Amino acid sequence: MISKLDISFHVHNDLWKTRLRPYTKTVRTVLEETFSELKKDMDTDFRRYDNFEIAVVLADDAFVKDLNSQYRGKNKPTNVLSFPANSLNTDHRQLTTELGDIVLAIETIEKEAKDQRKTFRSHTTHMLIHGFLHLFGYDHIHDKQAENMEKLEIKILKKLGISNPYL
Numbered sequence: 001m002i003s004k005l006d007i008s009f010h011v012h013n014d015l016w017k018t019r020l021r022p023y024t025k026t027v028r029t030v031l032e033e034t035f036s037e038l039k040k041d042m043d044t045d046f047r048r049y050d051n052f053e054i055a056v057v058l059a060d061d062a063f064v065k066d067l068n069s070q071y072r073g074k075n076k077p078t079n080v081l082s083f084p085a086n087s088l089n090t091d092h093r094q095l096t097t098e099l100g101d102i103v104l105a106i107e108t109i110e111k112e113a114k115d116q117r118k119t120f121r122s123h124t125t126h127m128l129i130h131g132f133l134h135l136f137g138y139d140h141i142h143d144k145q146a147e148n149m150e151k152l153e154i155k156i157l158k159k160l161g162i163s164n165p166y167l
Contacts (some may be wrong), residue, residue, distance in 0.1 A: 005035050006053045013106050016058035019120055026121070027056050029129045030160065037156050038136055052144040054135070056128075064105035079108045080127040081132035102131035122162045129156050 007028055011017065020026050031054065057063075061077035069075045071083070085098040104127055113123035132150055140146035154164050 005032055005052045007031060008049050008053070008055045010055060010057045012057060012063050013078060014104050016104075019106065020058075020108075020124055023058065027128060028126075030125050031056075031132055031158045033160055034129050034132045034156050036132075037152065040153060045130070051097055052099050053097055055101040057101060059103055059105055061105045061107040064103055064108070067103060071166075077105045077108050079112055080104050080131040082131045084137075097165045100135045102135070103129065104131070113143040115127070117166075118165065122157075124162060125162055125166070126153065126165050129153050134150075 005028075009024055009027070011023075035052070049061050064081060065075065065077040067081055068078050071081070076107055079102040083103070085100040086108055104124065109119040109127055112118075113120045116123065130149075130153060133152060138145070138149045138152070140149050151164055154166070157163070157165065
């Protein structure tokens with residue numbers, strides 16, 4: 001059995017519809033490729049599950065700032081927030097079918113892309129991958145964790161035709 005990724009879209013800022021055209025296809029392609037790579041990287045038997053559900057919220061800085069303040073105590077916008085539906089225990093890696101939510105802030109991503117001399121699409125792709133990995137317990141708090149997460153991001157981005165964002 002092949003696990004399916006069900007993605008629900010919530011557009012809180014219509015600029016996403018023009019800046020990331022076609023936004024649903026773009027997001028779906030990125031997340032499906034990331035999911036495919038994760039299946040190879042993790043020791044979880046994904047065949048046990050029929051469907052995995054994820055919500056992608058295409059928002060703006062004001063929306064993300066409110067969430068960042070409420071859930072992380074940081075009164076500023078950020079590029080991406082991830083809200084896992086459950087906490088993964090790295091010893092057992094038991095998953096439910098609901099993965100969680102990824103929330104993107106268009107203005108922050110646009111500014112970062114410009115500052116880093118990247119295209120909006122490539123930086124958004126990177127942030128989607130980054131947010132998706134957080135849903136599976138990947139993190140960058142410690143150097144070794146960050147190194148593992150970055151390696152996987154680079155590998156997935158390369159498969160999508162995007163160069164290493166950390167150079």
